[in-house]
Amino acid sequence: KQEVTQIPAALSVPEGENLVLNCSFTDSAIYNLQWFRQDPGKGLTSLLLIQSSQREQTSGRLNASLDKSSGRSTLYIAASQPGDSATYLCAVPFSNDYKLSFGAGTTVTVRA
């Protein structure tokens, strides 16, 4: 089964700084990798999905890279804002019916 690790577990930065969140997975034979945002007590919001054939995906201030061979993905958030404060989760399918394995998440606090 796929093991997903996220480092760091928590991150606190002043507003305006760029954020770098890391995700690693043990089995490089993945279909895709998805990044989510979760606010306290809420469900998950999909941020980006990277297909296995892609090396990166961008949406606004968010950019996610994927290096399958090394089993890593990085989520970059440019010019952070207090509204970016949340827990960010990465997830990888561990079966061909798209069951997801989640990392434990990185909790981000952006200080005004």
Place this chain on the structure above:
Amino acid sequence: GAVVSQHPSWVICKSGTSVKIECRSLDFQATTMFWYRQFPKQSLMLMATSNEGSKATYEQGVEKDKFLINHASLTLSTLTVTSAHPEDSSFYICSARGPGGFRDEQFFGPGTRLTVL
């Protein structure tokens, strides 16, 4: 598009009662839905996969008689926690595999907070 809702958003019940949680895909048909459980400060753990018209498949360690899943239509899956106990208190989240060109993605509901007294 690809919106998933859950009802109720929170529920408090007495120990020994059963609780039903609904998961609906609002603007698409979802042949496959998933149920997750999340404890405080922890990540999501997959409980079961719900396929329309067939029995759910449960992950190892999840009691199928405790957590009954029914996927009776292409837009609705239900999770019933039977004879709930305080240790069943948790945040339950469902997701649906996306339609058409979004089949590689999962779209998540807002979650249901269950508290068993």
